[in-house]
Amino acid sequence: MAEEKYYAxxxxxxxxxxxxxxPGEGKIEVNKRAFDDYFxxxxxxxxxxxxxxxxxxxxxxxxxxxVKGGGAAGQAGAIRHGISKALLSYNDTLRDxxxxxxxxxxxxxxKERKKYGQRGARARFQYSKR
Numbered sequence: 001m002a003e004e005k006y007y008a009x010x011x012x013x014x015x016x017x018x019x020x021x022x023p024g025e026g027k028i029e030v031n032k033r034a035f036d037d038y039f040x041x042x043x044x045x046x047x048x049x050x051x052x053x054x055x056x057x058x059x060x061x062x063x064x065x066x067v068k069g070g071g072a073a074g075q076a077g078a079i080r081h082g083i084s085k086a087l088l089s090y091n092d093t094l095r096d097x098x099x100x101x102x103x104x105x106x107x108x109x110x111k112e113r114k115k116y117g118q119r120g121a122r123a124r125f126q127y128s129k130r
Contacts, residue, residue: 003022003023004022004023005020005021005022006020006021006022006086006087006089006090007019007020007021007086007089008082008083008084008085008086008088008089009082009085010077010078010079010080010081010082010083010084010085011078011081011106012070012074012075012077012078012081012106012107013069013070013074013077013078013107013109013110013111014069014070014074014110014111015067015068015069015070015071015074015075015077015078016067016068016069016078017065017066017067017075017078017079017081017082018065018066018067018082019063019064019065019079019082019083019085019086020063020064020065020086021061021062021063021083021086021087021090022061022062022064023060023061023062024060024061024062025059025062026058026059026060026061026062027062027063028048028062028063028065029062029063029064029065030065030067030079031065031066031067035048039072039076041072044072044073044076045076047076047077047080048076048079048080048083050080050101050103051080051083051084051087051098051101051103052083052087054097054098054101054103055087055091055094055097055098057087061090063083065079065082067079077107080103081103081104081106081107084098084103084104085104088104
């Protein structure tokens with residue numbers, strides 16, 4: 001019999017995280033590196049573990065993540081989104097708790113593009129009267 005795997009894709013800003021959950025002892029691997037090695041900041045590690053703590057599945061799954069794009073905070077948010085969606089494919093009854101915490105909803109905020117004739121997305125060039 002094949003090993004059970006639960007896959008989901010999480011996104012945040014310009015980051016895409018592919019997440020696999022396998023039954024195990026709770027090891028987390030990000031881009032073939034240890035979890036603590038890849039995310040040295042405690043706040044980012046807390047962000048990633050939130051869906052597992054909310055659903056009381058912290059030691060039940062080995063998490064394997066392939067993430068690319070964006071920065072550290074965007075990657076952590078994408079991984080959290082991916083873990084939440086993978087938990088839904090494991091057990092759909094967790095949907096209410098994850099939805100109420102806002103982990104299923106993809107955060108749509110992305111950087112606004114720079115417009116021509118301006119210094120940035122909204123900032124204009126400085127006006128000189130004389």
